[in-house]
């Protein structure tokens with residue numbers, strides 16, 4: 115456990131603690147204005163005409179369900195800027211989503227959008243302990259990816275000092291951690307783990323670094339991974355969530371109570387739907403997050419299907435904020451793989467692996483279909499000193515891992531133990547699954 119305590123502070127108290135009725139009224143007003151704005155976008159104009167929707171027919175939040183959904187595919191079909199809702203001259207910034215397959219999806223920001231974005235990031239950073247006297251090392255990529263610039267602007271807004279280390283060059287990151295003595299680290303959780311590993315490899319004592327806490331996001335991670343990061347870097351680890359199509363980081367983040375990520379509901383209207391039926395799921399049940407941007411100017415989106423599976427909690431948080439909280443992302447609908455009829459998320463495999471002592475939290479899931487049946491191989495790194503020449507020791511490891519995976523997912527996998535430091539390390543988002551079945555298609 116880290117010896118530090120995080121103070122519960124608010125950035126914008128009226129907005130963050132608004133009674134829910136008032137918040138819902140504000141959401142309706144903003145939704146109507148948003149509908150009027152997006153009517154300039156051909157995709158929405160046509161959809162509204164088809165569905166007979168005009169802004170003044172939206173009077174309650176239930177009316178939201180009548181609005182069309184927007185998918186990543188819709189954005190792709192209007193590549194690059196078909197969703198722009200303002201004249202090009204009003205755009206002051208472009209970013210793009212990672213685009214693992216083919217072209218990225220571009221997003222645009224007006225000056226107002228940029229202010230909103232900085233504020234949204236400042237809010238969750240303050241909620242998670244950031245103060246003006248802190249020094250923050252940002253190890254996210256600065257570029258089209260929204261992580262680097264988004265968090266940079268948020269930290270700047272709070273008024274803390276920034277070490278813009280950017281992604282990669284782990285040796286230099288270590289130097290900065292020692293010599294610039296940052297209190298706060300910002301990056302992906304998998305890169306935080308890589309840094310922790312490097313700290314230990316170099317024989318540094320994490321307790322002698324100035325680091326106190328970190329804000330991690332941009333990819334799915336588990337509670338077990340949080341514990342590992344907290345232990346190995348001697349910090350408190352906070353989770354924050356966002357996506358380029360909505361704004362980037364700043365959609366939600368954890369407060370000092372760490373009981374879910376507070377959604378910034380005065381700007382983002384969030385539904386949790388069954389991805390198959392598109393009906394709302396009961397509170398607390400897993401569903402796909404579908405988000406409407408209430409105040410974005412350059413590229414507002416209506417009911418954007420995030421493909422992220424999470425649960426929502428509307429109960430009051432001890433921190434005093436009235437906003438709903440989302441759970442950590444359980445998985446993405448497109449990362450979920452179905453093996454012999456069972457739905458499995460990489461996060462379940464991660465949770466199982468972290469239960470087995472002696473394994474490192476570096477893994478790769480490979481799925482193939484050599485014959486009629488799917489086969490899953492989980493490659494797992496052992497910690498240094500755990501590799502053994504004795505077959506029996508290694509078999510015991512494999513059995514233990516297989517048992518843990520089976521108890522969480524219900525599927526049996528092949529376990530391939532690999533030597534320390536042999537699986538690829540990632541500077542940004544980690545790649546956890548290679549589906550050879552898709553590659554064969």
Ligand code: DLL
Pocket residue numbers: 210211212259260261330331332333334335353354355356357358359362363364420422442443446
């Ligand atoms: O990853 C924005 C971001 C940057 C968020 C830095 C937080 C910190 P994209 O590249 O568009 O944007 O990827 C968005 O990443 O739909 C989720 O699947 C995943 N993701 C983001 N944050 C989390 C998180 C940025 N905390 C996609 N937990 C999203 C799980 C996350 N998944």
